[in-house]
Amino acid sequence: MRAGVLACLCSALALPACHSPSGAPAGKVAVVPDMGPPGWREQLHDGSDGRDWPAFGRTYGEQHYSPLDQINRDTVKRLGLVWSYDLPPGNPASGPIEVGGTVYTATGYAVVRAFEAATGRLLWTYDPKAPEVSGHKLRQGWGSRGIAYWNGKVFIGTQDGRLIAIDAKTGRPVWTAETMGKDDQRFISGPPRAFDGMVIIGHGGADEASIRGYATAYDAETGQQRWRFYTVPGDPSKGFENKAMAMAAKTWAGPWWKYGGGGTVWNAITYDAESDTILLGTGNGSPWNRKIRSEGKGDNLFLCSIVAVDAKTGAYKWHYQINPGESWDFNAAMDMELADLTIDGKPRKVLITAPKNGFLYVIDRTDGRLISAKPFVTTTWAKSIDLKTGRPVEEPNIHYEKGPVTFRPTPVGAHSWPPMAFSPQTGLVYIPAIDLQVTYDDSGITAANWQRVGGMALDYGVRPDIEVPKGEKTQGYLVAWNPVTQTQAWRLPMPGHFNGGVMATGGGLVFQGHPDSSFTAYDAANGKTLWTFDARAAVVAPPITYMVHGRQYVTVIAGMGTSAGLFGPLLAKFGIDYRTQARRVLTFALDGKGTLPPKIPYTPKAVSDPDFKADPVAAKVGEAIFNMRCAVCHGGGAIAGGTAPDLRTSGAIVSPETFDAIVHDGMLVPNGMPRFEELSAEDRAHLRQYLRMRADGLRKGKP
Incomplete structure (x- = not known):
C-alpha cells in the first residue's frame, strides 16, 4: 500500500555514479548541442500546442491527447487517406511518433523507419537484426510496441535487450547500451521514455523465468548508465541496494529470491516534470502463485505497484500497491496519465490509471495517497477498494487458497497495454476495456513439487482458464469515464475483446481501431460514431496526430500483432491470417483521396495430411x-x-x-x-x- 515519503532514501542507491555526456567532472554540466528541430523540447510538455507527437503518449504526462482541432466534430467527415506504406511480416501493433515533419515507426523486431510525414516518402530504415542475436529471449515477446525521441535521436529497445540511439536524420546508430545480461531470460517489448537528457527502459519476462524486475536510466547523449531501480528485493545475504529494498523485503517470506520475484517494468513509465519524478508501473509476481514464491504470505512489494523515484538519481520517493500479495497477473503496468483535477473543490495533482484488475484509480501523484477507485468493468474478485487503507476488500478464496476460484476480470486484463487517453477538454478518460472471466486452479501444485520449466516457457504455478462469461456476447468496450466523480459518461460495445489504443483530440474526437478492420472517430462527449474507415486489416496500435505546414494529420499502423493474437479462438471470426494480412502505415488528413486494395479474405484450411493417424x-x-x-x-x-x-x-x-x-x-x-x-x-x-x-x-x- 501507500508508504510515506522517505526523504532519507534520496541518496541511498548503491549504484554507479552518474556521468555527464562528455565525461565532465561531477557537478559540472557539459554543453550538449541542440540537434532537434526548433521547439522540440517544449513539445514534450503536456501544455504544448500539439504540433508534434514526440513520445509514446505524446507528452511526459502520457495523456494520449492532442489539442489540435483542425480535424473536429464538424470536419471529420472529410477525413481521408493521404498515404499508406506496406510493411513486411512482423509485429505492426506499435505506436509511432512524429517530430519536425518526420514520422518514425518501430515494427517487427525493432525495425525503425522514418517517413516524410506529408507524403509518406521513406527516408531511411534501421534493422538491429534482433532475432538473430536474441537466443531464448526470442521465445517471448513479439517485437516493439513503441519508440522515443530526444535531441535528434530516436530510441528503440530490442528483443535481445539492447537500447539503441539512432540519428533521427540519417538512421545510423549513435550508441548502444546492453540493458541486461546476454543469457538473462528477459526481453524488451515496451517503448522507452526520454526525459531531461535521459532515456529509461524496463523489460519483460516474469511470466516465463525466475527474474527480478528493474528499470534503468541512461544518458541520452552517451548511453552511460545513470541509475537503476530494482522493483523487488534480492538475496538478503548479498545485502540490499538501498533502504527501499530492505523495507520491501519485510513483505516477502521464504527464499523468494530463488524464484526471482518478478515485478518487471515492461510497459508503463511516466515522467512528472513538475516534481522531477519517474513513475514506474510494475508487473506480476514470478511465479504468479504467491504460495510458491512467498509461502502464501506478505504483500510482496513492489509487485503490481506504482513506484515513484527521483528522476535524477533513481532514489525511492513513494509507492502505492494496486494488488497486495498479487496472485493473478493483475499487474499495474498499464499506462498512467497525469492530470490536474479539481476534486471536492480543491485542485489536485493526480495520476490516473486503469490497471488489469478492473478498477480505475485516481492517486495523488505528490505523495501516492489514494483519492478514489471504482470498477469500470464487472469485477467479482473484490467488493471495493478501501479508501482509508488503499487496500482491496477481497472476496473469499480469491487467492485460491481453498481450491479453484472463478471471477472477473482475467490476466488478460480489464485493460491491457493498448493505451487509454485523458482529454483535458472533456475531463474524461477513454478506456479500451476487456470483459472476460477466469478460473484459477492450482490443485496438485505446491512449492514442494513445483519446478519451473526452463527455456522461457509459460509456467505460472497455477492453471488459469479464461473464457467468455456465460450468456454474454460482448467481450470488449470503449468506456468514457469521469475520474473526478468516478462515474461512467458513456460506454460502447466493441466487436471483439482486444481493441486498439485510444487517442483524444481538441477537436472533440476520440480515435480507436478494432480487430474487424475499422478505424473510427467518436464524439468525445457522447460516443456517437462520426467517421469510420475500412483499414483492410485489424487496428490494434494507438494512433497519433500532428501538424505539418498548417495541415493536421492522423497516423496509425494497421495489422494484428503482440499479445493481442494470443486468444485466436476469440479472433477467428475476423479472418486474420499472419501470412496474408496487410500491415500498413496509414496517414489521414482532411480531403485525402487515397485508397487501399481490397482485403484478402481468409478462412483457415487445414493442410493435407493423408498419412495422419490419431494418437x-x-x-x-x-x-x-x-x-x-x-x-x-x-x-x-x-x-x-x-x-x-x-x-x-x-x-x-x-x-x-x-x-x-x-x-x-x-x-x-x-x-x-x-x-x-x-x-x-x-x-x-x-x-x-x-x-x-x-x-x-x-x-x-x-x-
Missing part, C-alpha cells in the same frame, strides 16, 4: 508442450490470431524433417521463429502429433 495419448502430451512453448504466439488451441502463423494450415507439420529443422535447428530464426533445441525427438513427435490432430479437426469442421 490421443501422444497428442495430449504434445498439447502440454504447445501450451507452454507455442501458444503465446500461435494461439490457444493452435488457433492463431494473426501474431504468428496458424500451424493447422502449415505444411511443416506434415514433414518431420521440416518440422525438426524449424523447431530444433532454428531454420526460421531470422523470421522471428525461435529455436527449441532442448526438445527431444520424442517431444517434437508429440508436439507434431498434437498439431496434426488439430489440423484433422479443422478438416472435419471442428475448429
Whole structure:
C-alpha cells in the first residue's frame, strides 16, 4: 500500500555514479548541442500546442491527447487517406511518433523507419537484426510496441535487450547500451521514455523465468548508465541496494529470491516534470502463485505497484500497491496519465490509471495517497477498494487458497497495454476495456513439487482458464469515464475483446481501431460514431496526430500483432491470417483521396495430411508442450490470431524433417521463429502429433 515519503532514501542507491555526456567532472554540466528541430523540447510538455507527437503518449504526462482541432466534430467527415506504406511480416501493433515533419515507426523486431510525414516518402530504415542475436529471449515477446525521441535521436529497445540511439536524420546508430545480461531470460517489448537528457527502459519476462524486475536510466547523449531501480528485493545475504529494498523485503517470506520475484517494468513509465519524478508501473509476481514464491504470505512489494523515484538519481520517493500479495497477473503496468483535477473543490495533482484488475484509480501523484477507485468493468474478485487503507476488500478464496476460484476480470486484463487517453477538454478518460472471466486452479501444485520449466516457457504455478462469461456476447468496450466523480459518461460495445489504443483530440474526437478492420472517430462527449474507415486489416496500435505546414494529420499502423493474437479462438471470426494480412502505415488528413486494395479474405484450411493417424495419448502430451512453448504466439488451441502463423494450415507439420529443422535447428530464426533445441525427438513427435490432430479437426469442421 501507500508508504510515506522517505526523504532519507534520496541518496541511498548503491549504484554507479552518474556521468555527464562528455565525461565532465561531477557537478559540472557539459554543453550538449541542440540537434532537434526548433521547439522540440517544449513539445514534450503536456501544455504544448500539439504540433508534434514526440513520445509514446505524446507528452511526459502520457495523456494520449492532442489539442489540435483542425480535424473536429464538424470536419471529420472529410477525413481521408493521404498515404499508406506496406510493411513486411512482423509485429505492426506499435505506436509511432512524429517530430519536425518526420514520422518514425518501430515494427517487427525493432525495425525503425522514418517517413516524410506529408507524403509518406521513406527516408531511411534501421534493422538491429534482433532475432538473430536474441537466443531464448526470442521465445517471448513479439517485437516493439513503441519508440522515443530526444535531441535528434530516436530510441528503440530490442528483443535481445539492447537500447539503441539512432540519428533521427540519417538512421545510423549513435550508441548502444546492453540493458541486461546476454543469457538473462528477459526481453524488451515496451517503448522507452526520454526525459531531461535521459532515456529509461524496463523489460519483460516474469511470466516465463525466475527474474527480478528493474528499470534503468541512461544518458541520452552517451548511453552511460545513470541509475537503476530494482522493483523487488534480492538475496538478503548479498545485502540490499538501498533502504527501499530492505523495507520491501519485510513483505516477502521464504527464499523468494530463488524464484526471482518478478515485478518487471515492461510497459508503463511516466515522467512528472513538475516534481522531477519517474513513475514506474510494475508487473506480476514470478511465479504468479504467491504460495510458491512467498509461502502464501506478505504483500510482496513492489509487485503490481506504482513506484515513484527521483528522476535524477533513481532514489525511492513513494509507492502505492494496486494488488497486495498479487496472485493473478493483475499487474499495474498499464499506462498512467497525469492530470490536474479539481476534486471536492480543491485542485489536485493526480495520476490516473486503469490497471488489469478492473478498477480505475485516481492517486495523488505528490505523495501516492489514494483519492478514489471504482470498477469500470464487472469485477467479482473484490467488493471495493478501501479508501482509508488503499487496500482491496477481497472476496473469499480469491487467492485460491481453498481450491479453484472463478471471477472477473482475467490476466488478460480489464485493460491491457493498448493505451487509454485523458482529454483535458472533456475531463474524461477513454478506456479500451476487456470483459472476460477466469478460473484459477492450482490443485496438485505446491512449492514442494513445483519446478519451473526452463527455456522461457509459460509456467505460472497455477492453471488459469479464461473464457467468455456465460450468456454474454460482448467481450470488449470503449468506456468514457469521469475520474473526478468516478462515474461512467458513456460506454460502447466493441466487436471483439482486444481493441486498439485510444487517442483524444481538441477537436472533440476520440480515435480507436478494432480487430474487424475499422478505424473510427467518436464524439468525445457522447460516443456517437462520426467517421469510420475500412483499414483492410485489424487496428490494434494507438494512433497519433500532428501538424505539418498548417495541415493536421492522423497516423496509425494497421495489422494484428503482440499479445493481442494470443486468444485466436476469440479472433477467428475476423479472418486474420499472419501470412496474408496487410500491415500498413496509414496517414489521414482532411480531403485525402487515397485508397487501399481490397482485403484478402481468409478462412483457415487445414493442410493435407493423408498419412495422419490419431494418437490421443501422444497428442495430449504434445498439447502440454504447445501450451507452454507455442501458444503465446500461435494461439490457444493452435488457433492463431494473426501474431504468428496458424500451424493447422502449415505444411511443416506434415514433414518431420521440416518440422525438426524449424523447431530444433532454428531454420526460421531470422523470421522471428525461435529455436527449441532442448526438445527431444520424442517431444517434437508429440508436439507434431498434437498439431496434426488439430489440423484433422479443422478438416472435419471442428475448429
